[in-house]
Amino acid sequence: MTLQFSLISTAPETVDTACVVVGLYEGGVFTSAAARVDGAAGGAIKRQVESGDITGKSGACTVLFAPAGVAAQRVLVVGLGAQKSFDAARFQKVSLEAIRALGRLPVDRAVSYLTEVEVPGRDAAWRARTAVLAADHASYRYTATFKPRDKSAQPELSSLGFADGGNAQSGLQQAVAIAEGVRFARELANLPPNICTPAYIAAQAQAFAEAYDGVTCRVLDDVEMEQLGFGSLLAVGRGSANRPKLVALEYRGGKEGEKPYALVGKGVTFDTGGISLKPGPGMEEMKFDMGGAAGVLGAFIATVKMALPLNLVCVVPAVENMPDGNSYRPGDVLTSLSGLTIEVLNTDAEGRLILCDALTWTLQNYQPQATVDAATLTGACVIALGKHASGLMSRHDDLAAELLAAGEHSLDRAWRLPLWDDYQVQLESGFADVANIGGKNAGAITAGCFLARFTEGQRWAHLDVAGTAWDEGRKGLATGRPVPLLAQWLIDRTEKA
Numbered sequence: 001m002t003l004q005f006s007l008i009s010t011a012p013e014t015v016d017t018a019c020v021v022v023g024l025y026e027g028g029v030f031t032s033a034a035a036r037v038d039g040a041a042g043g044a045i046k047r048q049v050e051s052g053d054i055t056g057k058s059g060a061c062t063v064l065f066a067p068a069g070v071a072a073q074r075v076l077v078v079g080l081g082a083q084k085s086f087d088a089a090r091f092q093k094v095s096l097e098a099i100r101a102l103g104r105l106p107v108d109r110a111v112s113y114l115t116e117v118e119v120p121g122r123d124a125a126w127r128a129r130t131a132v133l134a135a136d137h138a139s140y141r142y143t144a145t146f147k148p149r150d151k152s153a154q155p156e157l158s159s160l161g162f163a164d165g166g167n168a169q170s171g172l173q174q175a176v177a178i179a180e181g182v183r184f185a186r187e188l189a190n191l192p193p194n195i196c197t198p199a200y201i202a203a204q205a206q207a208f209a210e211a212y213d214g215v216t217c218r219v220l221d222d223v224e225m226e227q228l229g230f231g232s233l234l235a236v237g238r239g240s241a242n243r244p245k246l247v248a249l250e251y252r253g254g255k256e257g258e259k260p261y262a263l264v265g266k267g268v269t270f271d272t273g274g275i276s277l278k279p280g281p282g283m284e285e286m287k288f289d290m291g292g293a294a295g296v297l298g299a300f301i302a303t304v305k306m307a308l309p310l311n312l313v314c315v316v317p318a319v320e321n322m323p324d325g326n327s328y329r330p331g332d333v334l335t336s337l338s339g340l341t342i343e344v345l346n347t348d349a350e351g352r353l354i355l356c357d358a359l360t361w362t363l364q365n366y367q368p369q370a371t372v373d374a375a376t377l378t379g380a381c382v383i384a385l386g387k388h389a390s391g392l393m394s395r396h397d398d399l400a401a402e403l404l405a406a407g408e409h410s411l412d413r414a415w416r417l418p419l420w421d422d423y424q425v426q427l428e429s430g431f432a433d434v435a436n437i438g439g440k441n442a443g444a445i446t447a448g449c450f451l452a453r454f455t456e457g458q459r460w461a462h463l464d465v466a467g468t469a470w471d472e473g474r475k476g477l478a479t480g481r482p483v484p485l486l487a488q489w490l491i492d493r494t495e496k497a
């Protein structure tokens with residue numbers, strides 16, 4: 001069940017709900033909502049501050065049950081940390097902690113006044129959006145293939161109101177749309193690779209297109225791609241019984257004839273490495289190797305739900321990389337759709353081999369105003385940037401700046417790496433136009449440089465989301481990144497002067 005969100009303009013001491021949420025800074029500094037509730041409750045919060053029970057430490061949560069004078073059944077006091085250093089990231093963190101605390105209580109509805117708390121440089125719409133996205137994120141449960149054990153039969157949070165701290169309405173509408181995109185991306189990426197196959201991704205895209213006006217879907221199968229010359233993409237899929245698909249969703253929200261924006265996402269539904277087989281431990285995480293595809297599909301869904309006035313195409317090359325008697329091998333020379341030949345030196349560098357053909361096809365078919373690809377492309381990017389930032393590569397400073405700004409604004413950050421020609425020598429081959437790996441140095445960049453050869457002269461940027469698309473570990477889930485970044489980038493495109 002998904003959470004329902006609304007905006008509330010009732011005072012915090014009189015709002016009729018199972019739990020009212022207010023913030024308190026470190027050192028016992030009250031927000032205005034906390035002060036009003038405290039006043040109505042005859043100093044109930046103040047006494048707990050004085051006793052040291054409530055410290056205001058960032059993310060710390062305290063519940064007051066049925067304080068006299070307050071209409072709500074409970075008051076949840078959330079620590080905001082020091083007021084002078086309160087910022088956007090802290091706002092997101094305390095919003096998440098508040099939802100986690102609500103999840104531990106037997107409440108089905110709550111109203112939060114955290115959206116009234118001032119955040120330097122951000123407006124009320126941003127606060128509403130960030131609070132809604134944090135709430136939706138924290139309340140997501142993966143249930144597609146098992147039922148998590150229910151510790152108790154207590155009611156679950158199903159409706160959440162936020163104080164309208166200004167003109168929050170547009171923030172709420174955007175947030176609900178983006179949250180749907182994030183949820184879609186997480187759910188698709190979390191599915192096991194025996195369910196989430198290339199055909200499954202294609203079916204999901206087709207189902208979405210059928211349900212929405214202005215959205216159409218094209219799916220190319222392996223036979224059609226063979227005829228068109230997708231020699232690189234098809235080589236990667238050759239070892240798998242789950243045949244490759246190329247999925248293209250088109251949304252027309254902009255003017256007739258206006259060039260679209262294009263999103264392209266790596267959709268490797270499982271990456272064994274192929275003949276260059278990966279080691280066994282942790283290989284199951286390679287079901288997330290379609291995280292880029294899930295991300296661009298999620299951003300597409302968010303765009304449609306926001307009804308943004310622009311044209312958008314979303315292209316997903318979906319394949320499975322398996323070892324088999326029919327697999328492609330190290331040493332093979334492939335002819336890509338662009339005509340460039342590629343020497344395969346490692347079958348585990350497959351992402352760039354499917355993306356190069358998908359990018360060529362996208363550029364030829366749609367002549368986009370700008371193209372952004374998202375891919376769980378390299379372990380090297382995780383080494384370089386860890387799990388906090390996606391790697392951004394582009395030869396276009398203006399496009400890179402747009403994407404970096406969208407990442408900052410949505411707290412789904414990226415960090416730029418260079419695509420200088422100096423690195424291109426690492427991809428030289430004696431047997432083809434280009435090799436598919438560039439040696440041990442700068443692995444994220446040489447992967448980007450490989451793609452750059454197929455996007456010459458185009459406004460294109462590459463996001464390596466290998467570190468950001470999922471949380472590692474036995475119970476790690478897909479994060480839905482980079483949906484917030486991409487959705488913000490597209491919102492910004494509609495607001496440009």
Ligand code: BES
Pocket residue numbers: 271273289346348349350351376377378379380382437438443466467
């Ligand atoms: N899907 C992987 C990249 C990856 C690895 C993402 C670990 C997240 C975590 C990609 O297809 C791959 O295998 N890349 C190789 C490239 C190498 C052979 C040049 C890598 O990063 O090791």
Ligand code: MN
Pocket residue numbers: 271273347348349350351
């Ligand atoms: Mn690989």
Ligand code: ZN
Pocket residue numbers: 268271289348350351376377
């Ligand atoms: Zn891969």
